[in-house]
Amino acid sequence: MPECSLRLSVIVKLTMSNGDLHLYLAIFGMAIATYSTRLAGYWLLQGRTIRGRYLAALEAVPPAILTAVIAPTVLMEGPASMLAGAATLVTALLRMPLLVTIAVGVASVAALRQIM
Amino acid sequence: MNKDLAQGLRDISPMMIAYAPIALLWGTIAAGQGLSPFQAWLMSAGVYSGAAQFVSMDLIETGMPVLLLVLTIATVSLRHVLMSASVSRHIASIPRARASLLLFWLTDEAWALIERRALERPISAAYFVGVAVPLWPTWFSFCALGAWLGNSLGDTSRFGLDFAFAAMFIAVLAGFWKGTRTALVLVASATVATLAKFYLPGAWYIILGGIAGMLIAIIGYREVDHVER
Numbered sequence: 001m002p003e004c005s006l007r008l009s010v011i012v013k014l015t016m017s018n019g020d021l022h023l024y025l026a027i028f029g030m031a032i033a034t035y036s037t038r039l040a041g042y043w044l045l046q047g048r049t050i051r052g053r054y055l056a057a058l059e060a061v062p063p064a065i066l067t068a069v070i071a072p073t074v075l076m077e078g079p080a081s082m083l084a085g086a087a088t089l090v091t092a093l094l095r096m097p098l099l100v101t102i103a104v105g106v107a108s109v110a111a112l113r114q115i116m
Numbered sequence: 117m118n119k120d121l122a123q124g125l126r127d128i129s130p131m132m133i134a135y136a137p138i139a140l141l142w143g144t145i146a147a148g149q150g151l152s153p154f155q156a157w158l159m160s161a162g163v164y165s166g167a168a169q170f171v172s173m174d175l176i177e178t179g180m181p182v183l184l185l186v187l188t189i190a191t192v193s194l195r196h197v198l199m200s201a202s203v204s205r206h207i208a209s210i211p212r213a214r215a216s217l218l219l220f221w222l223t224d225e226a227w228a229l230i231e232r233r234a235l236e237r238p239i240s241a242a243y244f245v246g247v248a249v250p251l252w253p254t255w256f257s258f259c260a261l262g263a264w265l266g267n268s269l270g271d272t273s274r275f276g277l278d279f280a281f282a283a284m285f286i287a288v289l290a291g292f293w294k295g296t297r298t299a300l301v302l303v304a305s306a307t308v309a310t311l312a313k314f315y316l317p318g319a320w321y322i323i324l325g326g327i328a329g330m331l332i333a334i335i336g337y338r339e340v341d342h343v344e345r
Contacts, residue, residue, distance in 0.1 A: 026185050047208075053334045062228075068321060068322045072321060088286045089286050092291075099129075105287075106276045
């Protein structure tokens with residue numbers, strides 16, 4: 001039997017190394033995990049009427065998540081990010097088109113990183 | 117071309133340019149971890165999440181077991197639960213099966229732009245396709261290209277394109293301003309997220325910041341808020 005399992009493991013190794021197998025399993029698992037989170041919120045709430053406090057909480061999701069994603073980057077990555085973030089915010093509040101606002105952010109952070 | 121489809125494409129086009137170097141960067145890191153261009157392509161096409169992919173490369177380096185790796189990636193992606201919950205309000209008119217398929221392409225960028233448009237008009241399936249799907253081929257092509265080129269690219273941060281994502285989120289965020297109550301939500305979210313990023317590993321800061329903002333909204337809620345509208 002040990003000989004047989006040895007042979008089997010040689011065959012497995014020839015077709016796919018152990019590391020590769022783990023990697024493909026990981027890719028598959030990660031794909032399922034990510035897609036599930038993208039479906040979960042929709043499936044939980046789809047077809048329901050949300051009112052009152054729950055609606056207020058749901059309405060707070062976009063600004064709260066947007067802030068949570070960018071705040072650590074803008075506040076803690078150093079003065080260049082902070083100043084570029086402020087410049088971007090001013091451009092956005094002036095109701096400039098999205099592309100212009102993004103361009104201002106990218107150009108100002110690139111310039112500020114050069115001089116700071 | 118369908119008007120909504122074209123508008124979605126127009127809205128996402130700057131991010132398609134900005135994401136090429138980030139995808140390239142991920143590809144080079146993936147190559148450094150021993151991924152072939154095909155494996156890099158497979159992961160970017162199947163997982164299709166920058167955050168999840170960057171974190172997974174760190175985890176693979178530590179030799180974490182597959183199951184634990186997948187669970188960690190699920191926590192990194194938890195923000196999508198809140199995003200898709202929020203988006204469900206805007207896509208109620210899209211049939212369930214079609215909406216479920218479209219949600220595969222719900223990236224942070226597409227989500228932000230959908231929320232922005234939903235402030236002004238309803239979201240059609242055509243707009244969702246236009247704003248969400250085009251980023252996908254851009255992302256996986258440049259990820260694979262990065263893995264193929266390997267480490268010959270060097271540091272891309274000097275072009276500032278890594279900031280495009282933050283800039284876009286700031287731009288979208290400005291549209292959600294509704295006065296003092298919004299300010300409280302933002303302060304709570306920013307404070308909790310920044311502290312969590314500093315003290316906790318992984319990507320817990322996003323979901324914790326989001327929940328903090330939601331709690332403030334619940335605490336500050338008054339019955340009249342929705343009657344007024």
